[in-house]
Amino acid sequence: MNEERIHHQACNLCEAICGLEITTRGEEIVSIKGDKNDPLSQGHICPKAIALQDLYKDSERLREPVRRNGDAWETISWDEAFTQVVNQIKKVQADYGNDAVGTYQGNPSIHSLGIMLFARNFLRQINSRNRYSATSVDQLPHHVAAGLMFGHSMLLPVPDIDRCDYMIILGANPLVSNGSIMTVPNVGNRLKALQARGGKFCVIDPRKTETAALADEHFFVKPGSDAHLLAAMITTVFEEGLFAPGKLAQHIIGLDKIEALCAAWRPENVETQCGIPAMEIRRMVREFCAADSAALYGRMGVSTQEFGSLCQWLIIVFNTITGNLDKEGGAMFAQPAVDFLKQAGAKGKSAFSFGGYHSRVKKLPEMQGELPVTTLADELLTEGEGQIKAMVVIAGNPVLSTPNGQRVSQAFSQLDFMVAIDSYINETTRHADIILPPATILERTHYDIIFHALAVRNTARYSEALFSKSPNQYNDAEIFLELAMRMQKHSPSLNVLDKLKLRYLKKHAAAFWLNHQLKRGPYGKSHGLTLKRLRAAKNGIDLGPLQPCLPQRLFHQDKKIRIAPEEITRDLPRLHRDLISSEQEKSRKESLLLIGRRDPRTCNSWLHNSKRMTKGKARCVAHIHPHDAKKHQLNTGQYVRVHSATGSIELEVLVTTDIKQGVISIPHGWGHNLPGVKMSCAVEHAGVSVNDLTDNSFFDRLSGNAVLNGVPVTIEAVLSTTQSFLAIG
Ligand SMILES: Nc1nc2c(c(=O)[nH]1)N[C@H]1C(S)=C(S)[C@@H](COP(=O)(O)OP(=O)(O)OC[C@H]3O[C@@H](n4cnc5c(=O)[nH]c(N)nc54)[C@H](O)[C@@H]3O)O[C@H]1N2
Ligand SMILES: Nc1nc2c(c(=O)[nH]1)N[C@H]1C(S)=C(S)[C@@H](COP(=O)(O)OP(=O)(O)OC[C@H]3O[C@@H](n4cnc5c(=O)[nH]c(N)nc54)[C@H](O)[C@@H]3O)O[C@H]1N2
Ligand code: SF4
Ligand SMILES: [Mo]
Numbered sequence: 001m002n003e004e005r006i007h008h009q010a011c012n013l014c015e016a017i018c019g020l021e022i023t024t025r026g027e028e029i030v031s032i033k034g035d036k037n038d039p040l041s042q043g044h045i046c047p048k049a050i051a052l053q054d055l056y057k058d059s060e061r062l063r064e065p066v067r068r069n070g071d072a073w074e075t076i077s078w079d080e081a082f083t084q085v086v087n088q089i090k091k092v093q094a095d096y097g098n099d100a101v102g103t104y105q106g107n108p109s110i111h112s113l114g115i116m117l118f119a120r121n122f123l124r125q126i127n128s129r130n131r132y133s134a135t136s137v138d139q140l141p142h143h144v145a146a147g148l149m150f151g152h153s154m155l156l157p158v159p160d161i162d163r164c165d166y167m168i169i170l171g172a173n174p175l176v177s178n179g180s181i182m183t184v185p186n187v188g189n190r191l192k193a194l195q196a197r198g199g200k201f202c203v204i205d206p207r208k209t210e211t212a213a214l215a216d217e218h219f220f221v222k223p224g225s226d227a228h229l230l231a232a233m234i235t236t237v238f239e240e241g242l243f244a245p246g247k248l249a250q251h252i253i254g255l256d257k258i259e260a261l262c263a264a265w266r267p268e269n270v271e272t273q274c275g276i277p278a279m280e281i282r283r284m285v286r287e288f289c290a291a292d293s294a295a296l297y298g299r300m301g302v303s304t305q306e307f308g309s310l311c312q313w314l315i316i317v318f319n320t321i322t323g324n325l326d327k328e329g330g331a332m333f334a335q336p337a338v339d340f341l342k343q344a345g346a347k348g349k350s351a352f353s354f355g356g357y358h359s360r361v362k363k364l365p366e367m368q369g370e371l372p373v374t375t376l377a378d379e380l381l382t383e384g385e386g387q388i389k390a391m392v393v394i395a396g397n398p399v400l401s402t403p404n405g406q407r408v409s410q411a412f413s414q415l416d417f418m419v420a421i422d423s424y425i426n427e428t429t430r431h432a433d434i435i436l437p438p439a440t441i442l443e444r445t446h447y448d449i450i451f452h453a454l455a456v457r458n459t460a461r462y463s464e465a466l467f468s469k470s471p472n473q474y475n476d477a478e479i480f481l482e483l484a485m486r487m488q489k490h491s492p493s494l495n496v497l498d499k500l501k502l503r504y505l506k507k508h509a510a511a512f513w514l515n516h517q518l519k520r521g522p523y524g525k526s527h528g529l530t531l532k533r534l535r536a537a538k539n540g541i542d543l544g545p546l547q548p549c550l551p552q553r554l555f556h557q558d559k560k561i562r563i564a565p566e567e568i569t570r571d572l573p574r575l576h577r578d579l580i581s582s583e584q585e586k587s588r589k590e591s592l593l594l595i596g597r598r599d600p601r602t603c604n605s606w607l608h609n610s611k612r613m614t615k616g617k618a619r620c621v622a623h624i625h626p627h628d629a630k631k632h633q634l635n636t637g638q639y640v641r642v643h644s645a646t647g648s649i650e651l652e653v654l655v656t657t658d659i660k661q662g663v664i665s666i667p668h669g670w671g672h673n674l675p676g677v678k679m680s681c682a683v684e685h686a687g688v689s690v691n692d693l694t695d696n697s698f699f700d701r702l703s704g705n706a707v708l709n710g711v712p713v714t715i716e717a718v719l720s721t722t723q724s725f726l727a728i729g
Pocket of ligand 3: 013014015044045046047048
């Protein structure tokens with residue numbers, strides 16, 4: 001009988017990076033609990049942490065490379081897989097040029113140390129302009145705003161929630177999502193603590209969300225109208241004499257332009273658009289400004305909409321002109337122990353690129369060497385020089401996660417070659433010729449590069465692998481080290497010397513890099529931070545609350561904030577046209593506006609092969625308001641057919657007053673019932689994909705980011721085939 005052992009590890013499934021205490025007996029996991037001594041998460045976990053063991057145990061998870069042969073898959077050796085992948089990439093590039101190989105990196109990429117450190121070299125070897133990622137179905141507007149204003153796309157303000165007195169949450173549901181661009185484990189308790197110390201928080205969301213239910217106030221907003229609201233809030237600040245940027249003012253260029261830029265928006269002329277009474281908007285602004293410290297925070301719901309970049313810009317402007325940027329309790333910047341931002345700004349070069357080149361078909365701008373994924377299918381399907389002929393998909397499922405996923409799927413099916421670095425044969429990877437599967441988080445070491453930089457408190461934590469992987473398994477780091485090395489050579493095979501070098505790198509490169517970064521990082525000297533020290537601190541190390549850091553940390557050479565960058569403000573006329581266009585012109589009377597919804601037991605598209613994550617009532621359900629339900633003769637439990645310009649889907653409906661009239665909410669990440677998907681539990685709980693409705697030609701014109709919220713749709717009641725069959729039979 002094996003003895004029980006207790007391990008400490010960080011969860012990497014979402015941005016909250018909770019500390020875990022995992023008890024094992026031999027190869028069995030006995031329990032997964034929150035680590036009470038983690039200085040950031042303080043014992044918090046969510047239901048998904050338990051799914052880590054399901055992932056580890058899942059017999060349908062690939063452990064060895066597979067090659068597709070028609071509809072069948074055969075296991076092949078790693079050597080054969082690497083050789084074929086590199087040969088095929090090189091062949092396509094020799095025939096059609098470098099840009100003929102497209103790459104897509106999904107969300108878990110940034111949660112994996114191996115991908116973060118080593119995929120870069122591989123992508124550099126591919127050297128294609130056709131680089132895409134989940135960034136452009138998510139937070140691209142944040143990067144564009146931060147890059148232009150602060151000089152670095154990752155210098156992103158985070159609410160100092162633990163010291164904040166007044167918080168406005170716009171288009172985010174952290175109680176369910178566990179926070180995003182705000183690493184905030186245990187957000188429920190943190191928000192309750194804010195209230196307990198006399199503070200207040202408001203939620204602005206078309207749905208009365210779980211977070212809204214806890215809030216002091218909730219306003220139902222019309223989807224896609226937030227930029228008007230935000231601009232009107234800024235005008236209110238000026239009109240009511242509340243403009244007070246404080247000592248930061250001397251470090252800002254363009255502050256004198258803001259009032260005029262936003263003057264066309266006043267609470268009184270946006271209230272119909274937004275659905276929030278002018279006097280409430282004014283009151284909210286007054287209360288915000290009266291608080292000792294306050295933070296306006298806006299996330300997914302306001303970034304994946306028609307004016308997403310303007311929204312993210314206006315949010316930073318509002319925090320700045322009310323004196324809350326870089327102030328305790330306001331919108332602050334985390335200081336990570338591994339300061340990857342600093343490296344980018346070194347050598348006097350600009351740390352940020354935007355619009356340096358444009359995509360071939362739709363001429364959308366690159367941001368940091370990436371093009372918006374809204375145009376991936378165009379680049380796959382439009383013939384001519386530069387057309388994508390081969391794809392590398394890393395930890396992503398764009399068939400379910402990007403707008404008009406069916407078109408992406410169809411385009412993938414026509415490729416000359418596709419490789420996926422993924423553990424599953426899913427809706428996307430079923431199109432691959434070869435799949436290289438990495439080991440799970442429980443079998444690899446981890447340090448979170450990204451999310452310590454977005455956390456509400458400065459901490460650091462290193463996790464050892466809990467289980468050792470079987471000798472024939474590779475982790476992400478090993479896969480990318482080997483791919484990069486083979487790509488670099490004229491022949492894809494390795495000689496003895498290469499093999500020795502690779503073995504050394506696989507064993508030591510990550511630890512060496514990490515140790516070096518920790519030592520030369522901001523806490524190297526002050527806290528004696530080394531990898532050894534971090535390894536010894538099994539629960540992680542507390543590095544204190546957020547600290548003011550401007551103007552020193554700005555990346556513009558002159559250390560000034562550009563508060564009104566021309567690249568952004570020139571999009572204001574588009575917003576203005578939207579403001580003055582009449583309601584009838586804009587939306588047909590029959591349309592509803594589609595928004596998304598997250599659920600505590602989902603992780604985008606990929607946790608549905610776990611029984612624990614899928615059991616119980618179906619969750620791929622549309623929420624609509626009773627008024628709209630009545631109009632279309634729908635009741636809870638019935639099926640609705642939802643149409644958009646892109647396609648239509650059918651799903652169950654739930655009638656609720658928790659959603660604004662005229663809005664329909666459908667979660668993403670479902671729709672597993674596609675031919676060839678080898679995830680039986682997911683297929684059993686397939687649901688439908690909302691991205692068969694979203695439209696890849698509807699994007700934020702400034703950044704190219706997808707519009708996933710505020711998509712016009714129509715609905716009609718259906719008797720599903722099974723229902724009508726039952727009715728007859
Ligand atoms: N309509 C609508 N669409 C949306 C959203 C929405 O709210 N509404 N949300 C958007 C957002 S915010 C995001 S981030 C995207 C996500 O979009 P994607 O990143 O494209 O999709 P995921 O569902 O996260 O798929 C992740 C894939 O990575 C694999 N994987 C998991 N862990 C690892 C690992 O450690 N290594 C490797 N190599 N592979 C791994 C999984 O098996 C899975 O296939 O979806 C977006 N799509
Ligand atoms: N359980 C779970 N947690 C997750 C994920 C998951 O799939 N499941 N995904 C992770 C990922 S990749 C991300 S990026 C984060 C995202 O984390 P959040 O940004 O918190 O995202 P959501 O929970 O989708 O919340 C977005 C909110 O915006 C609202 N909304 C929609 N349209 C509008 C609008 O026009 N205006 C306003 N004001 N609000 C609007 C929606 O009703 C919703 O409540 O969550 C992460 N955490
Ligand atoms: S909140 Fe996120 S990091 Fe924490 S346990 Fe859940 S999935 Fe893991
Ligand atoms: Mo995301």
